[in-house]
Each structure stands twice: as C-alpha cells, then as structure tokens.
Amino acid sequence: MHNLTEFWRTFRRNKLGLLGGFLILTALLAAIFAPLLTPYHPTDVIRDANGIGMTFAPPSAHGPLGTDDAGRDVWSELVYGARISLTVGFLAGFIAMFVGSLFGITAGYFGGWIDNLLMRVTDVLLVIPDLPLMLVLVATLRQMQLNVSPLVIIILVIGLLYWTSTARLIRSQVLTIKERQFVARARAIGAGNAHIVRKHILPQIMPLIVANTVLTISTAILVESGLAFLGLGDPTKPSWGTMLNFAFDRNAVTNGAWWFYLPPGLAIVWVSLGCVLLGNVLEEMLNPRLTAHHLEGDENMISIVAGQRFD
Amino acid sequence: MSRRDYLLRKLGFSLMTVLIVLVINFVLFRILPGDPVRAVIGRNVRISPQVQQALRVQFGLDKPVFPDQFIDTLGQWAQGNLGISWSQRQPVANILIAKLGNTLLLIGLGQILSIFFGVILGLLAGWKRKTPIDVGALTFSLIAWATPTFWLGIILLAAGSTWLGLPTGGIVSPANVSKPLYTVIPDVARHLALPTLTLTILYLGEYMLIMRSSILEVLNEDYILTAKAKGMSHWQVLMRHALKNAMLPVVTLIALNLGFTVSGAIYIEAVFSYDGLGKLFQDALTKQDYPLLQGAFLLLAVSVILANMLADILYTYLDPRVKAN
Numbered sequence: 001m002h003n004l005t006e007f008w009r010t011f012r013r014n015k016l017g018l019l020g021g022f023l024i025l026t027a028l029l030a031a032i033f034a035p036l037l038t039p040y041h042p043t044d045v046i047r048d049a050n051g052i053g054m055t056f057a058p059p060s061a062h063g064p065l066g067t068d069d070a071g072r073d074v075w076s077e078l079v080y081g082a083r084i085s086l087t088v089g090f091l092a093g094f095i096a097m098f099v100g101s102l103f104g105i106t107a108g109y110f111g112g113w114i115d116n117l118l119m120r121v122t123d124v125l126l127v128i129p130d131l132p133l134m135l136v137l138v139a140t141l142r143q144m145q146l147n148v149s150p151l152v153i154i155i156l157v158i159g160l161l162y163w164t165s166t167a168r169l170i171r172s173q174v175l176t177i178k179e180r181q182f183v184a185r186a187r188a189i190g191a192g193n194a195h196i197v198r199k200h201i202l203p204q205i206m207p208l209i210v211a212n213t214v215l216t217i218s219t220a221i222l223v224e225s226g227l228a229f230l231g232l233g234d235p236t237k238p239s240w241g242t243m244l245n246f247a248f249d250r251n252a253v254t255n256g257a258w259w260f261y262l263p264p265g266l267a268i269v270w271v272s273l274g275c276v277l278l279g280n281v282l283e284e285m286l287n288p289r290l291t292a293h294h295l296e297g298d299e300n301m302i303s304i305v306a307g308q309r310f311d
Numbered sequence: 312m313s314r315r316d317y318l319l320r321k322l323g324f325s326l327m328t329v330l331i332v333l334v335i336n337f338v339l340f341r342i343l344p345g346d347p348v349r350a351v352i353g354r355n356v357r358i359s360p361q362v363q364q365a366l367r368v369q370f371g372l373d374k375p376v377f378p379d380q381f382i383d384t385l386g387q388w389a390q391g392n393l394g395i396s397w398s399q400r401q402p403v404a405n406i407l408i409a410k411l412g413n414t415l416l417l418i419g420l421g422q423i424l425s426i427f428f429g430v431i432l433g434l435l436a437g438w439k440r441k442t443p444i445d446v447g448a449l450t451f452s453l454i455a456w457a458t459p460t461f462w463l464g465i466i467l468l469a470a471g472s473t474w475l476g477l478p479t480g481g482i483v484s485p486a487n488v489s490k491p492l493y494t495v496i497p498d499v500a501r502h503l504a505l506p507t508l509t510l511t512i513l514y515l516g517e518y519m520l521i522m523r524s525s526i527l528e529v530l531n532e533d534y535i536l537t538a539k540a541k542g543m544s545h546w547q548v549l550m551r552h553a554l555k556n557a558m559l560p561v562v563t564l565i566a567l568n569l570g571f572t573v574s575g576a577i578y579i580e581a582v583f584s585y586d587g588l589g590k591l592f593q594d595a596l597t598k599q600d601y602p603l604l605q606g607a608f609l610l611l612a613v614s615v616i617l618a619n620m621l622a623d624i625l626y627t628y629l630d631p632r633v634k635a636n
Binding site: 120123124126127128129130131132133135136137139140143144218222225226229230231232241244247248253254256258261262264265268269272273276277 | 324325327328331332335336339342343453454456457458459460461462465466468469472473479569570571573574577578581582592593596597599601604605607608611612615616619
C-alpha cells in the first residue's frame with residue numbers, strides 16, 4: 001500500500017484507535033512472552049511454609065492475584081490463558097473473514113440468482129438463534145469422537161457461523177466497485193472474472209476486510225468465553241472463559257475470591273474493547289460513507305466519544 | 312411490491328428457515344454414534360436383540376433414513392412428540408413446557424425494562440447530542456458490548472448477595488416452593504432482581520443506540536421543522552411528532568434481537584441457577600441428554616423464527632410507508 005504513511009498519520013491522531021491498538025498489542029505481547037511474565041507454570045500448586053497447598057489465597061497472601069481453588073497462581077493462569085483465548089479468537093475470526101469475503105465477493109460480483117441464493121443463506125443464519133445452534137453443534141461434534149481438540153471444534157463452529165455481517169458488508173462494497181469504469185475497461189480488453197476480482201476488486205476491499213476482521217475477532221473472543229463458561233472449553237488448555245467456568249463451578253463467589261473471577265473477565269473486556277475500538281476506527285477511516293455497522297448512527301459513535309473525551 | 316406479496320414472501324422465508332432447522336435437528340441426531348434404538352430408549356436399559364429389532368420396526372428405524380424416517384420424525388415433532396429425556400425419563404415436550412413460563416417471565420421483564428430505559432436514554436442522548444449525557448451513554452453501550460453477559464451476571468451476583476442480601480439463585484425460597492408463584496410475589500421479585508438487572512444492562516445499550524440514531528434522523532425531517540414553525544415547544548415536538556416515528560426501528564430491533572435475547576437468557580439462567588429453558592439447556596449439555604438438548608433447540612429456534620415473522624407483519628401495520636406501497 002503506497003499510502004501507508006498517510007494512513008498512519010491520520011490514525012495516529014485518533015486517540016481511541018490508538019487505545020484500541022494498545023489494548024490488543026499488550027494482550028498479544030503477554031500471550032507471546034507468557035513464560036517471561038509469570039513466576040510459575042499455570043499448573044503449579046503454591047505451597048506455604050509447611051508444604052500445604054494454599055487454596056483461595058488472597059493477593060495479600062500471594063501476589064499479585066492470589067491463588068485459585070486448587071492453589072494455583074491466578075496471575076500465571078491469566079497470562080497463559082491469553083494464549084488460548086487469543087488463538088481461538090484470531091483463528092475463528094480469520095475463518096469467518098475468509099468465508100464472509102468469499103460469500104460477499106461471489107454474491108456481489110456475479111449478482112442474479114447466485115446473489116439471491118447466498119443472501120438467503122445469510123438471512124437464514126441471521127434468524128436462527130446462534131447460541132443454541134452452537135451448543136447443539138459443539139455437543140454433537142464432541143460426541144462424535146473425532147479425535148480433535150475441543151478448541152478446534154470451537155474455532156470451526158464460531159468461524160463458520162459468524163461470517164454473515166462480513167459477507168453483507170463486502171457484498172455491498174463489491175456491488176458499487178464492479179460498476180466502476182476500470183472494471184468495465186478491464187472487461188472490455190478481455191480480462192476474465194478471476195483476474196478482475198484479484199487485480200481490481202480485492203485490492204479495493206482489502207482494507208475494509210481487515211477492519212471487519214478486527215471486529216469479528218472481538219465477537220469470536222466473546223463467544224468463545226461464553227462457550228467455555230458453559231463448560232465446552234478444553235479443561236487442559238484453559239482460556240479466560242474456562243477460568244471463569246472453574247471459578248464459578250468451584251464457588252469462588254461464595255468464598256469471596258474476587259481475585260479469581262474478576263481478572264479473567266477484565267481480560268476479556270480488555271481485548272474485546274480493544275478490537276471494537278480499533279475495528280470501528282479503521283472501518284470509519286477506510287470507508288467514511290459506511291452506515292452498515294450497527295454501532296453507527298448518523299456518524300460513527302466512536303468519533304463522538306473520542307472527540308469529547310480526549311480532545 | 313404489494314403488501315400481500317411482501318407478507319407471502321416473509322411467510323415463505325420463515326417456513327423455509329423452520330424446515331432448515333428441522334433438517335439440522337434431524338441430521339445432528341442421526342450422526343451421533345451408536346444405535347438409534349439406544350438413543351430413543353436410553354443408554355443404560357438392558358434389552359434383548361429380539362426386543363431391539365421389534366423396537367426398530369416399531370420406531371420405523373428399519374426404513375430408509377430419507378425420506379421415510381425423516382417424514383416420520385417430522386410427523387412426530389408436529390404432534391409435539393420430541394422423544395424421552397435420557398436424564399429425567401419424561402417426555403421432552405412436558406419438561407420444556409414446564410420451564411417455558413419461567414424463561415418468558417425473565418426475558419419479558421428484561422426486555423420491557425431495557426426498552427423503556429433504552430428509549431429514554433437514547434432520546435436524551437440524541438436530543439442533547441455531543442453533550443456529556445450523549446458521550447456517557449455511548450461509552451456505556453461500548454463497554455456493555457465488550458462485556459461477557461455471564462461475567463456481568465457473576466459480578467452482580469457477588470455484589471447483590473454480599474451487600475444487598477439478595478438470594479443467589481432460583482426463583483423462590485425453598486419454603487415457598489410448593490405455593491403458587493403469584494402468592495409469593497415479594498419473594499419471587501427478590502429472586503428476579505439480579506438476573507433481570509443483568510439482562511436489562513445487557514440489552515439496554517443497543518436499544519439506546521438505535522433510538523439515538525433514529526431520533527436524530529427524525530429530527531431532520533421536514534414535518535419537525537413545520538411543527539417548530541407552528542410554534543410548538545421542543546418538548547411538544549419531541550413527544551407529539553418525533554417519538555412515535557423514531558420508535559419504528561426499535562420495534563424492528565426487538566425482533567432482530569430475539570436470538571441475542573435467548574443467548575442472554577441461557578447465560579443468565581446458568582449463573583443464577585434460574586429454573587428456565589436456558590438452565591435446562593446447560594443441564595442437558597453437561598448430562599449429554601441429547602433428546603432434551605435437541606428439543607430445547609427446536610423450541611427456541613422455531614419460536615425465534617416465528618416471532619421474527621410476526622414482527623415483520625406487525626411492522627407493515629405500524630409503518631404507514633410500508634402500508635402505502
């Protein structure tokens with residue numbers, strides 16, 4: 001992209017966009033450098049002077065975030081949990097982006113009955129309640145003894161269900177781009193469909209796809225945490241949602257162990273808020289006329305919040 | 312397109328979607344490993360091969376899967392026969408009906424409160440655009456969007472039970488279990504307070520946003536200018552002209568949000584051990600009770616689809632522009 005510097009110059013001035021980027025980046029760094037940031041392995045049991053496991057030890061007794069019901073270090077679990085939550089969120093987001101772009105480009109570019117069919121498919125997916133559908137799908141797939149990790153099933157199910165908004169967005173963009181002069185010219189000199197899509201349409205919509213993927217990732221992370229909370233995560237590879245499932249099932253609330261159930265939720269809010277901020281700012285910058293996203297009204301709400309709170 | 316064509320198209324689409332849900336439900340049940348006879352009578356019942364064969368014939372499982380078994384199954388479902396729950400050994404339909412009311416009560420309360428407060432806040436935010444009220448409202452909805460439902464529930468559960476002494480779960484106290492719900496309203500209200508609050512906070516944001524952008528759009532219309540020119544006060548304009556028209560998108564959102572509403576209820580019921588369809592769903596998951604799981608899915612999916620269709624029909628009556636076309 002030749003105007004990347006120009007893009008960065010505009011982006012740099014957007015405080016909320018920067019905040020979003022910062023939130024995502026810190027979480028990514030924590031996930032990558034987890035062993036350097038944590039004094040314990042997440043499965044290590046912390047013991048007191050007498051060698052007895054310290055269960056539900058508050059942060060004052062064992063820092064910085066105390067221990068869980070089995071005496072494990074909550075801070076270490078939290079940092080290692082970032083690896084699982086982010087991996088699932090990003091992979092599911094990428095799958096959704098791929099499927100959504102494929103559907104959106106195909107529907108928008110070819111139009112006619114193909115468009116009609118693909119759009120009806122997205123309509124059907126939109127109207128079926130997603131959580132019950134996911135629960136039934138995940139439960140059935142797990143029962144089938146496919147010899148894959150529960151995380152793989154979750155990634156696939158989220159990725160293959162949450163592409164509809166991307167598809168609609170991309171489709172509407174492709175519809176306007178394909179009417180432009182340069183596409184007509186390319187066709188006139190005999191360019192094929194594949195060539196036109198690759199050389200003329202994809203480069204135009206790529207930035208928008210990136211922005212939308214960031215938003216989809218936040219949805220994927222939230223959905224994963226929910227499925228994991230309902231007990232569908234991988235107990236051997238605990239994500240933040242799985243941690244909350246453990247915390248809730250093992251009575252962290254009645255034991256007053258706030259250090260066990262607050263941090264994982266805050267981490268989820270941290271990352272998903274980061275994605276929502278960054279995604280919306282990018283979408284607004286890359287496509288000022290856009291009104292398709294549900295967070296927007298007469299103008300992008302992010303810019304109003306940004307304008308008032310930070311400038 | 313005439314109104315009749317529009318309604319017929321909506322009807323057709325909804326029926327097709329219901330059919331797709333039925334197919335999904337049928338296929339998922341059939342691809343489960345193991346003998347379908349076992350699936351019908353339960354895993355731990357001992358029976359001889361002869362009886363198994365007899366049952367197979369009786370249930371029509373000796374016939375081809377498609378179309379015979381599929382049509383048989385559809386017929387069963389249509390008669391309200393959703394199979395027998397493995398864990399509770401009762402007809403799935405009876406279990407579902409017993410829990411339906413509780414969930415409707417929770418969802419209904421949450422929806423009414425969030426629409427009420429969402430509309431008021433959205434109206435204020437749009438009217439006082441770019442003031443601290445507006446910015447605060449937008450910031451709130453952003454953060455609410457990024458917060459997992461169940462986690463908000465856990466926090467409110469911890470806070471409400473510690474500081475306000477509210478019950479941590481269920482619908483009534485053990486002492487009142489056998490009494491009819493309406494005779495113990497104060498007790499039920501105490502149990503409903505926290506789950507309803509969680510749902511209200513959760514749903515509020517989107518109603519507020521849609522109301523805000525809708526009121527901004529309406530305030531730009533010519534008839535608002537006319538009303539102002541006639542000398543009506545700001546307040547009169549807002550109440551008499553703007554509010555009614557700006558409410559239309561809220562009606563659409565109620566329908567569009569139904570799936571989201573159901574998801575919220577599943578999480579909330581899990582957190583507050585609230586005895587409704589959502590908790591049933593989670594119990595069925597942990598006990599791997601497939602007939603119950605699928606019955607609950609069928610009920611939830613079909614009701615959301617039909618409610619969506621009803622909202623579409625209602626919309627044509629509410630919006631004079633649709634009526635005119």
